Amino acid sequence: MTDISYISTPATTDLALLGSLGSFIRQQRLQQNKTQGQLAKEAGISRSTLSLFEKGENTGILVFIQVLRSLKLLQLLEVFQMKQQVSPLALAKLERSKRLRASRGETGRKKSPPQSDW
Secondary structure, rough: OOOOOOHHHHHHHHHHHHHHHHHHHHHHHOOOOOOOOHHHHHOOOHHHHHHHHHHOOOOOOOHHHHHHOOOOHHHHHHHHHOOOOOHHHHHHHHHHHHOOOOOHHHHHOOOOOOOOOO
């Protein structure tokens, strides 16, 4: 796997980032010993579309996802999943509503004497 961590993302142009994505896919394809035709068939795209993507052409995010899935690299997109966060106020309310003690229940309470019919 190639290390592209040397790229300063904010300073990189959009076209250069597309080129980096294409190079990454090409390297992964070659590591898995797949031809463009094989990977394109697995991804459900044409070989020419894959070739364009590997060259850094704008072929769309859907193509990228399909290729990642075919290369079994879809876990790379987990970075983009939103994690639900609890606000500090809601967390404080939850903490305050937690029980601090157990209640006695029926067995721990004193039994009141039966009421008389008199």
